[in-house]
Amino acid sequence: MGIHKEAVIIDDLIQQIIEKKLLPGSKLPSENELAEKYDVPRITVRNALIKLEERSYIYSVQGKGRYLKDKSIPIQLSLTGKTSFTEKMKSMGHDLKTVTISCKKILFEPKIYDILQAKETDTVYQIGRLRIINGVPMAIHYSYVSEHRFPTIKQDSPTIHSMFDYYRQQGTERFSSRKTYLSITFPTLEEQHLLSCNSMVPLIILETDCVDQDSNSILEYTKILYRSDQFKYDITTDP
Amino acid sequence: MGIHKEAVIIDDLIQQIIEKKLLPGSKLPSENELAEKYDVPRITVRNALIKLEERSYIYSVQGKGRYLKDKSIPIQLSLTGKTSFTEKMKSMGHDLKTVTISCKKILFEPKIYDILQAKETDTVYQIGRLRIINGVPMAIHYSYVSEHRFPTIKQDSPTIHSMFDYYRQQGTERFSSRKTYLSITFPTLEEQHLLSCNSMVPLIILETDCVDQDSNSILEYTKILYRSDQFKYDITTDP
DNA sequence: CCATGGTAACTTGTTGCCAAGTTACCATGT
DNA sequence: ACATGGTAACTTGGCAACAAGTTACCATGG
Structure with a gap:
């Protein structure tokens, strides 16, 4: 009652x-x-x-x-635009660090395998990275990559700093995405630890794919979890 | 502990x-x-x-x-694209209703007045509408309109079904927006009642403006509160 | 006069007990 | 044999009493 x-x-x-x-x-x-x-x-x-x-x-x-408490005003971050996320953060005077936290095979998941156009027997790697802005963990970034498309991804992953740079090295010149989905979740215990937040902080989920614009072949499926309590996101779509 | x-x-x-x-x-x-x-x-x-x-x-x-409980899978809704929201919903087989819930003068708020290029002495109206999809309240849509720009907005508002139609009648042919911001909040009591949800349902806040693309003059400032528990939003940016 | 310690009155934090509702089972009487 | 009612053992719901920590004040003794 x-x-x-x-x-x-x-x-x-x-x-x-x-x-x-x-x-x-x-x-x-x-x-x-x-x-x-x-x-x-x-x-x-x-x-x-x-x-x-x-x-x-x-x-x-x-x-x-x-x-x-004196509630801190949320920091504004830009998620869209032509320049890379790293460059945008730098230009706005933010200190962005990226830490690779995991690289492991995933179990078969129809949804992800379907997007990656992978067969059930193919191996798909999940590469997890933590985005830290001005010392505050801001997002967990998961890239799902098919070994069939990038056979050396397993041994390459430890040295990859930017997935885009990696794909450029592998021959892609122009990137594009087909679908982007927005939803909300609450963090699991692991996510709470990684983002150093409690269970009541909603996380913004952005799911998208990344394709080679010229060959129209899929590069990766991306799932990013942004914390919503410290940041406000600029998602302006430039014409 | x-x-x-x-x-x-x-x-x-x-x-x-x-x-x-x-x-x-x-x-x-x-x-x-x-x-x-x-x-x-x-x-x-x-x-x-x-x-x-x-x-x-x-x-x-x-x-x-x-x-x-058997957790229902979230309904996918498209927020972007050329066609209007109403048309998109119809084409996806959803039944969308819009109910006007309020139209009132607001107190001076620097942020909103600034965006609307209104003077402190100008009157700004907040027009609140509730979006209902398949019987489920989905979003609260607030349009902020300057009386200086649209002198008859007060008496027109009860008969307005679509703000876009209204602006078209007033001479705007092509619409555009400058900035769009994404953030998260929890609902106030009033918002809980309107959306028939409890205080633990995060709301997605989308703040944007709407300008006449030809005259480059501001039409309205928009703030939409989407509930995040029943829906998944497609925010694909078409090229 | 001043330092010390004790006490009382507040604060938030914790816990255990009892109330209320449901179910299953069994004894009793027809 | 069957219907009825009572009881016991579970469930979740609610609350009051107690524990622990902080502060202010005052009495006491040097």
């Missing part, structure tokens, strides 16, 4: 934060005061406050109270 | 659901069984299960137990 009253309390507190009736660093009323104000049991107030804490609005100190 | 163990339980249960070790409709182990299995107090298991319920993985019946 308390679930709706909890939502009301959350909504009201967030509203107060937005309207700056509560200021960053300031102390919130105690659980008991709020319980009396909203005429609900303390546990309901508690659950509401814990949710606000998980959403990074507040933090708590046992014996003292709960305090408002 | 229990917050991390809670995350482990959530992760483990979701993993079991994905791997189909738990089947839709089947009963989960009781709170006490899970508490023993993970060696945690019952309250920790409880909190984990409540989160899973809020994320629509399961539902509970007092006295009986908790059961797995």
Whole structure:
């Protein structure tokens, strides 16, 4: 029953934060005061406050109270445009690091194999990379590559810094993509660790493919998980 | 302390659901069984299960137990392309309804006024519309229009079905946009009611502007809130 | 006057117990 | 044989009492 009253309390507190009736660093009323104000049991107030804490609005100190965090304005990042992601980040004064975190064969998945035009007997590698901006992990980037298309991908992968550079070396001059899908998920434990965030941070999933524009052959299937709490993404489509 | 163990339980249960070790409709182990299995107090298991319920993985019946929902596959919707949103939906066999929910003056907001090139003394209207697909509320669409640019917007708004049609009537032939931003939020109480979803459903925010391509004058600022739990969005950029 | 320690009144964090609902089973009476 | 009702053992739901940490204040003793 308390679930709706909890939502009301959350909504009201967030509203107060937005309207700056509560200021960053300031102390919130105690659980008991709020319980009396909203005429609900303390546990309901508690659950509401814990949710606000998980959403990074507040933090708590046992014996003292709960305090408002100064919520950092999200950093704007550009995802579209002609130049490469690395170059765009550099030009905007951001420090971008990319760390390869994994390279492993995947089990047969119809969806991915279909996109890669791979047979069930083919081997497909998943190459995982972590994008770090100004020290903050920003995205997990998975590239799925068919060994049939790139026979030396396994031994090449440790030395690859940019997949685009790699494909260029392999003969591709112009890139293109057929489909791009947007969806949302919550991070698994592993993703929470990699992105150093908690389970309440929604992740933006971008799924796309990458094809050689001239030969029209598929290069890779890409799945990127962006964290949504620290960044705002510019997806302007230039004409 | 229990917050991390809670995350482990959530992760483990979701993993079991994905791997189909738990089947839709089947009963989960009781709170006490899970508490023993993970060696945690019952309250920790409880909190984990409540989160899973809020994320629509399961539902509970007092006295009986908790059961797995059959999670519906998200509907794919196309957001890009030359044709209008309405036409695209129709062509994909979806039934799209649009309901106007509000039309009101807004208080001065520098960001919006700046984009609309409006003076602080100008009046800006927010026109809110609800997009409903196959009976499921899908998005809240806010158009911000300057009265200075469209003096009769107030009396016209009730009869407007499509903003694009309206702008065409007002002389615009070709549309364009300058910037599009993507971010994520959780719904306010009002948004929860409009979209008939709970507070744990992330909303995708798309912010963009709409300009007359020939005169290069601003028509409106648009902010759309898409629910992310029922839909998957095709944002393919056609060449 | 000042330093120390104790106490009381607050805060958040934890836990265990009881209430409420469901099911299965069994004893009892017709 | 069968219907009824009671009971016990489960389930989830709710809450009050307790634990732990912080602060402020005051009494006490040097």
